[in-house]
Amino acid sequence: MRKSRFFLYGLLVVVILGIGYLWLMKPSATEQKNVSNSQVIDEAFQLIKKEAVFSKNENLLVEGAIRGMADALEDPHSTYLTKEEAANQEASLAEERVGIGAEIMLSAGKFVVVAPLKDSPAFKAGLKSQDEIVRVNEERVEGKSMTELIQLLSGKKGSSLKMTVYRSSENRHVELHMKRDTIAMHTVSSDVYEVEDYSIGIVNITLFGEKTGEEWEKQTKALVERGIDGLLIDVRGNPGGYLYSVSTIIGTLLPNGSTFAYMQDAKGVLEMLNTEKQDNQYLNKLPVVLLQNGGSASASEVLAGALKDNKRAMIVGETSFGKGTVQETHPLQNGGKLKISTHKWLTPKQEWIHHKGIQADLQVEPDELYTMDIKYYQGNFRVGDFGEEIKYVQQVLGALGYNISRQDGYFDEDTEDAVEKYRQERSLDEFNEIDDALFQSLTKTILDYKTSRENDKQFQMGISYLLHDMK
Numbered sequence: 001m002r003k004s005r006f007f008l009y010g011l012l013v014v015v016i017l018g019i020g021y022l023w024l025m026k027p028s029a030t031e032q033k034n035v036s037n038s039q040v041i042d043e044a045f046q047l048i049k050k051e052a053v054f055s056k057n058e059n060l061l062v063e064g065a066i067r068g069m070a071d072a073l074e075d076p077h078s079t080y081l082t083k084e085e086a087a088n089q090e091a092s093l094a095e096e097r098v099g100i101g102a103e104i105m106l107s108a109g110k111f112v113v114v115a116p117l118k119d120s121p122a123f124k125a126g127l128k129s130q131d132e133i134v135r136v137n138e139e140r141v142e143g144k145s146m147t148e149l150i151q152l153l154s155g156k157k158g159s160s161l162k163m164t165v166y167r168s169s170e171n172r173h174v175e176l177h178m179k180r181d182t183i184a185m186h187t188v189s190s191d192v193y194e195v196e197d198y199s200i201g202i203v204n205i206t207l208f209g210e211k212t213g214e215e216w217e218k219q220t221k222a223l224v225e226r227g228i229d230g231l232l233i234d235v236r237g238n239p240g241g242y243l244y245s246v247s248t249i250i251g252t253l254l255p256n257g258s259t260f261a262y263m264q265d266a267k268g269v270l271e272m273l274n275t276e277k278q279d280n281q282y283l284n285k286l287p288v289v290l291l292q293n294g295g296s297a298s299a300s301e302v303l304a305g306a307l308k309d310n311k312r313a314m315i316v317g318e319t320s321f322g323k324g325t326v327q328e329t330h331p332l333q334n335g336g337k338l339k340i341s342t343h344k345w346l347t348p349k350q351e352w353i354h355h356k357g358i359q360a361d362l363q364v365e366p367d368e369l370y371t372m373d374i375k376y377y378q379g380n381f382r383v384g385d386f387g388e389e390i391k392y393v394q395q396v397l398g399a400l401g402y403n404i405s406r407q408d409g410y411f412d413e414d415t416e417d418a419v420e421k422y423r424q425e426r427s428l429d430e431f432n433e434i435d436d437a438l439f440q441s442l443t444k445t446i447l448d449y450k451t452s453r454e455n456d457k458q459f460q461m462g463i464s465y466l467l468h469d470m471k
Helices: 039-051 058-072 083-092 121-125 146-153 212-225 243-253 299-309 388-399 413-425 436-451 457-470
Strands: 006-009 079-081 096-099 102-107 110-116 132-136 160-167 172-179 181-184 188-195 198-205 230-234 240-242 259-264 270-274 288-292 314-317 325-331 337-346
Touching (some): 039 058, 079 083, 110 121, 188 457, 212 243, 240 299, 259 299, 388 413, 388 436, 413 436
Parallel strands (some): 230 288, 288 314
Antiparallel strands (some): 006 325, 096 181, 110 132, 188 198, 325 337
8 A cells, every 4th residue: 555645634625616608609720739638628628718708827727627527526535736735735744844833713804823832933933822913024914814824924944024913912013023944743742641549641643644653652652651551542623644644553552463444446345454563562451542523534533443343442522523535646747636535444344434433432522611612802892782702702601601591692681791790700890891801811711621621521531431441
């Protein structure tokens, strides 16, 4: 199997439909340039080149034809990638990237910093959580897409970048200067959770990238050296990645030669995938729990299916996403790439989980506040106002247990009472209105709640099972 070309990763394909108008005219007898071996495609190409009012760029027309063929497969995971799109996808799975090192989200039309990575150029320049990006190198970012912002932030290692942000906590604009640098992208993190005289290793895998297998072995060997009694693997929200990376991880958890999946090609031929020989089976005797949710897809599901069917781990959480296909990328002469679903993958019991997912052995639903997305809103609102910002406040306060009769964005008297009570309990200024201070406090409240493992029901259930198994 060509490990460098197989990957499992979910992509959203946007299909753009256009309406064409043909003005019937007799074609000229000029020499025509064929772009394929298909007469009808060449005929359409020539007609568009000669008659179309809008863009006649040949490269765009060819790319559009390729994209259209991929779209005709009606497979969201088969698509055409331009040279730039292909580079971005490869970078998302790479060990290192060049950039400023900051997590950014688009909220209510504004680009808000979630957090700068520690010791990154953004961190050293003083970029802070909840800063709103206003300008990059004197160019305003208002109205731009996330892709366009990333392009502005991207550049060569060592190149300079100037960023203007609005810092609502200080009610002022701040100008920051930084130089782009190499950012190490770690996909595996670990720590030890101590409970009832037991040490449980916690390993979080965010993505199956190029070096995930190596990171896994380094982290888990360090945990074993610390004397852990059990292992909890967290792949919640992991969208997948390279198949060879997940196979490396599975090889440390299952006996040598164990079947962890099957590959089935377009003709229905099955290929058995087995773990490779490992001399040091250092994880074999540890009890294992895997945490998954609806965002665990593709390669994450290969891991879950392998552990479940081989009775190696208890799966805790929710049903996984349900992506049972494998894609292969093929470079094209124009620098782009064609990504096609070439195989189905099946669990060791030869089950195809496409659109069905893998059921958790122990179903655990998280509570509303734990799964709530943080939105970085600003502004002032009072009774009688209406808007998405108010709706968000109502949802958060309702999840916190305050008496909220409506969550439709209308600022009524119940909302006013809840806001006033919340402000009093959090020692905010004694107002009954929504303002920037309230939004910032709600953000901190949600973050504090999410970062406490005591509030993570799925995590606590996984720990409880491991304790039962170890006793």
